[in-house]
Amino acid sequence: MNPFTYARPTGIDEAVSLFTPDSRYIAGGTNLLDLMKENVTHPEQLIDITRLPLKDIEETTDGGLRIGALVSNSDLAWDARIEQHYPLLSKAILAGASPQLRNMATTGGNLLQRTRCYYFYDADTPCNKREPGSGCPARDGLNRIHAILGHSEQCIAVHPSDMCVGLAALDATVIVKGRDGERRIAFADFHRLPGNEPERDNTLADGELVTAVELPAENFSTHCAYLKIRDRQSYAFALVSVAAALQLDGGVIRNVRVALGGVAHKPWRNPEAEALLVGRPADKAAFGELADALLAGAIGFNDNQFKIELARRAIVRALSDAVEGAV
Amino acid sequence: MTVKTSPVGKPLDRVDGPMKVQGQAKYAGEFPLPGLLYGHIVNSTIARGRILHIDTRAAEAVPGIEAVLTHENRPPIASYDKPYEDDDAADGSPFRPLFNDRILYNSQPIALVVGESLELARYAASLIKVEYQTEEHATDLLTNLDQMSTAPADLPGPRGDAKQALNNAAVKVEVQYTTPVEHHNPMEPHASTVHYLPDGTLEVYDKTQGVQNCMRYLEDVFDMEGQIRILTPFVGGAFGSGLRPQHQLPLAVMAALKLKRSVRVSFARQQMFTFGYRPRSIQRLTMGASSDGQLQAIYHQAIAQTSRFEDYTEQQVEWSGMLYKCPNVTLDYQLVPLDVYTPLDMRAPGGTIGVYALECAMDELAYAANIDPVELRQKNFTDFNANEGKPYSSKALLECYEQGAERFGWSKRTMAPRSMQDGHQLIGWGMATGMWEAMQMPASAKACIDATGKLIVSSATTDIGTGTYTVMTQIAAEAMGFPMDQVEFKLGDSNMAKAPLQGGSFTVSSVGSAVQKACQELRMKLLDTVQQTPASPFSGKTPDEIDFADGWLFIKDAPEQRVKLTDIAAETGALEVEASVEPGEVRDGYATGTHSAVFVEVKVDEDTGMVKVSRVVSAVAAGRVVNPKTASNQIMGGVVWGVSQALHEETQMDHNLGRFMNHSLAEYHIPVQADIGDIDVIFVEEHDEIVNALGSKGVGEIGIVGVAAAVSNAIFHATGKRVRDLPVTLDKLM
Structure with missing residues (x-):
């Protein structure tokens, strides 16, 4: 860990004004401190935002919820409004990390956690995401936990979050604040694919601070499922995860959403394919078609070919489970 | 017995437990x-x-x-x-x-x-x-097999003619298993x-x-x-690290x-x-049996990695020559040197790998011969170690099968794979035998009475969390005839009486025997000392006729005749005895071992391949159990690690870089609480006067041996798939 300075502002504008190119905002620190200790990230300044007034969950005028960026993952998952109206989000959060980590980790920080690629974490190996241009040993190395969709020559890492998979399915909006004011970013546009800039995980501009996440009124509380497939029952990142949400009308699909985790550099959706299912019976044939569409163009590597078939099965299973209720 | 109630055999709490939970126990880096x-x-x-x-x-x-x-x-x-x-x-x-x-x-x-x-x-x-x-550099065992050479291990020579017996066998399995590198990670x-x-x-x-x-x-x-x-x-x-x-x-x-x-x-x-680990290995087994399941021949070859500077060997294949009755056995052990560090003993070194392969192959043989897996093992039971040409001092393995199967409910099992489904969950029941050696090493201990009349016993052993402090206190208390709270055991100082490494499940056997002897001799010395006094009421009394209570030495039949221990200590200076124990000659005529029968239930999701071990019964025969609580802890820890070996653990190396890459506890998986179901430990007591004076065999390793095989066999029963490459991750079940 390199020496750094530390600031603890109390206001949002003050926090944003303190930002310099080698600064990092820190809240729960559950990922950033690891990255610093592992010599992956070397901020010269940490701006501690835990005193900022971003800890509330409030109802929005259009019937949704606005979640402050500093609401802890635990508080969010166990919030009565979330449990009742957005069970998919609650289940996705509780599928991630461990109780201790969820107590510390925040809503904003969860969005910004970085990949778990082994090479990214080992500063003594090449990695284009950590050190642009140094190479990607994962392509020909250990890639069982890596991407099958949306990867590039430069990077095959995946986004590790569960919460974000739920937020992607719910069409959340990310609210950010920078020196030039506030911006609203559709969840699908917040994270990005690696392309030729794998060092950039998201579309935040330098110094922009996530202040809130907004959930729309449409909550899929009747039919939803979060299915996480992993190598052990807890405290493991998803090999594949599926956030599935349905609105049904007597067994007929009125609306469907599916987001995938563990397969790409961002939560993976295909709204066009989802739209094609509207009006179809909620059965395995329809779910299989959506799975095929979501996985179209999937390319695996040496160790992770299995994820393609696994994802297909998981999508069908999660949607089938969602037909039964909120599971 | 010279004591009213012996603490040996009682499930006592750890004597160092309060210190540990209060954070007062200091570790090397503290x-x-x-x-x-x-x-x-x-x-x-x-x-x-x-x-x-x-x-x-x-x-x-x-x-x-x-x-x-x-x-x-x-x-x-x-x-x-x-x-x-x-x-x-x-x-x-x-x-x-x-x-x-x-x-x-x-x-x-x-x-x-x-x-x-x-x-x-x-x-x-x-x-x-x-x-x-x-x-x-070269770091991949599988692509460097042309570099292999015979390991410098003292294997038993071929017995009978395995090749011919295999040709003639009515039932045959020929299988290869691979096991990964694992790191100890205490x-x-x-x-x-x-x-x-x-x-x-x-x-x-x-x-x-x-x-x-x-x-x-x-x-x-x-x-x-x-x-x-x-x-x-x-x-x-x-764990060996x-x-x-x-x-x-x-x-x-x-x-x-x-x-x-x-x-x-x-x-x-x-x-x-960045140092020792369990070596990656390839295990090749060919087994032949008569149509009724009598083993005729076993060929077991192990190929394992080592460094270029040391030839690390462990007992990987010997088990196949000693666990069952089999007239024709050929064992082979090869090493491949690579640009890696030397492997290192890790919980039940060799047994964890070799018995995994043997016991999976036995399950495959059971299915080839259409015989119940427990019955196949019972049929091939032997109380004779053919590798050594000696009978076992004790081997209550048949009782382990019987009691383990009974507790597990094995009789309700249906033989066919995929025959016990429950909703999306495929249920599988599998079992395996476990075995470890019951060794003894030379060891010494010192016993003395301090100024307060307390018994202080010491030896330069360690307590790696196994309960050494506790069981040595129990053994000393029994041998001396003192209550537990009047005994203190000290360890972990190189200036203390000579002790072997703490490993191989031989600490109770070795150090425990020395502690017992030192205390028995101190008891004699105390009696001798009081007998020196003119007209001593203790004259002519034997050690069996005296006893201790509340800091007094007294005559059992005449408790009023007593001497205060602190007075003896004050008058004669410190009363101190150092005793050494070597393995007894009586052992020479026998083979010694601990045995177990492990029964496992798994639930495998039919779509995703996710495996959950829902329950385990481990029936263990390890002689006299000094402390059923700490011993049971050891078996449970071993079972958890066996589940880990079966489903989770693997240090993954990038062979392009020649570097281990999942070097954290987030990515190097061991089970979490949610992965472990019920673990039921049964101790099948053995009365064994040959193994050592305590009759106790040690339980540090036996808990893990066989567990990975039982889990793998259960997964086969659930899914009909034989995954012969550990760990059994869900992608291999798809």
């Missing part, structure tokens, strides 16, 4: 010392080659950094192999840290940065620049705190399973005979000698992957 400096190790980033240049200037320029040690400026160390050969060394040339510019494996220690704080040392270490001359990382004393001698708090092993190692490597004392009061798990001195120890000593200061060096978790 002892505070005035002016202590902290070292951080720099590791190589290539697998093979030479260091051309290390630029340490930036690190040395950091305020608070006292030194950067490399092969160029370290203090003198021995150059020949002999001084580095510790009690658990493999054949060959032991690794010599910072000896020269050669890189023998990736992540080898190449420098030590020493500073006023750990954080500072770690930061300065990140500023060091190393220039290498890289050479081509919760407590290795650490050494070196106290530099004013006279230049060293007291070292070290995490080890052998304080005298580490003392001799340092004495020899640094030419400091009589100037080293090792202290290890507590160990936070070791502390059987050899690990490199943080000599590095910390180098820094202390160079700076004439006290120094601590601890491994970061990532650095726990």
